[in-house]
Structures are given as C-alpha cells and as structure tokens.
Amino acid sequence: MRITISIEDITRRVYAISAVRAVNAGEGKRPAVLTRDNALLLRRLIRDCFAAVVGFMAAGVTDFSPLDPDDGGDLLWLDTADSRVESGVAGESLAAAVLGRVLYAAFADCSPSLAGQYFGMSEDALRHLARGRVACGRLRRHY
Numbered sequence: 001m002r003i004t005i006s007i008e009d010i011t012r013r014v015y016a017i018s019a020v021r022a023v024n025a026g027e028g029k030r031p032a033v034l035t036r037d038n039a040l041l042l043r044r045l046i047r048d049c050f051a052a053v054v055g056f057m058a059a060g061v062t063d064f065s066p067l068d069p070d071d072g073g074d075l076l077w078l079d080t081a082d083s084r085v086e087s088g089v090a091g092e093s094l095a096a097a098v099l100g101r102v103l104y105a106a107f108a109d110c111s112p113s114l115a116g117q118y119f120g121m122s123e124d125a126l127r128h129l130a131r132g133r134v135a136c137g138r139l140r141r142h143y
Contacts, residue, residue, distance in 0.1 A: 004077040005050075005095045011042050013099055014106070031110060042102070049101035050076045053094065056126050090129060097125035 018034040025031060034042065047067050054064045057078070064078040078094070100122025108115040 001082065001090075002077050002079050003090045003094050004075050005091055005098060007043055007046050007074050007076060010046050010095060010099050010102065011039060013095075014042055014102055017103060018106075034106065045102050045105055046098060047076070049098045049105065052101055053097050053122075053126065054078055057130055060130065093125045093129050097122045097129065100125065 014034055015036075018031075022030050022033045051067050054061055057080070060080045060082050062079045062081055065073075065076045076098075100118045100120075103118035104115045104122065106115075107118065
C-alpha cells in the first residue's frame with residue numbers, strides 16, 4: 001500500500017503552529033514566526049524528517065519517494081506491504097509523524113520542553129503506523 005503526504009500541507013501546518021505560538025506568547029516574548037520566506041528551508045527539513053521516519057519504519061517499507069530537495073515535487077510517499085492500514089488515515093499519521101519531527105527540529109533550541117512534546121507526538125504517530133493499528137473505525141454523526 002502506498003501512503004502519500006504533501007510537503008505543502010505540512011508546510012502550511014508549520015506556518016499555522018508558528019503563528020499560533022506567536023499570538024499566544026506575551027508581548028515581550030513573541031517568537032519569530034515561520035513564513036513563506038522560510039519555505040525552502042522547511043522543504044529541506046520536511047524531506048529530512050521524512051527520511052528519518054522511513055528509517056524508523058524500515059522493516060515495513062518496501063519503497064519510498066526520492067529525497068532530492070531540488071526535484072520541486074510536492075508529494076512524498078512510501079510503500080508498505082502492510083495491508084492492515086487504510087491509506088487516508090495512515091497518511092494523516094505519517095504527516096503527524098513528519099510534522100512532529102519538523103517542529104522538534106524547529107523549536108529544539110528555543111523551547112526544549114515544547115520541542116519534546118512535538119517529538120513525542122511524532123513517536124506516537126510512528127508507533128501506530130509501525131504496529132499497523134491505524135484504521136478508520138465507524139464514525140457516527142453527533143447532533
């Protein structure tokens with residue numbers, strides 16, 4: 001099964017989290033906000049974090065997308081022989097794993113405790129993917 005994530009989607013999530021951190025910080029403590037000016041840096045970081053995730057999942061990965069930062073492509077993918085996961089839900093878990101690693105790298109120097117939380121988020125998503133326990137249950141509409 002192929003699991004695909006979008007670099008642009010993860011980049012937008014990073015921008016949003018960075019902006020929320022700045023808005024919620026006190027007046028004198030506002031951290032710098034990651035913006036489109038940081039796009040090339042984030043693309044490289046996302047690819048590097050994706051490579052780390054592929055390495056973590058190596059036993060279950062049969063193939064993955066090229067990691068050339070200059071190819072201009074937006075999609076990263078990995079193939080797995082595990083059919084117990086649903087690709088859409090697994091894609092969100094893969095995106096969360098990569099996002100957590102990106103945010104860990106981005107905030108490790110300025111906020112180690114927050115960075116640790118992001119790394120934990122990544123590890124949780126990876127454990128679910130590695131166990132093949134990512135499946136969409138029955139969804140009920142709540143009124």
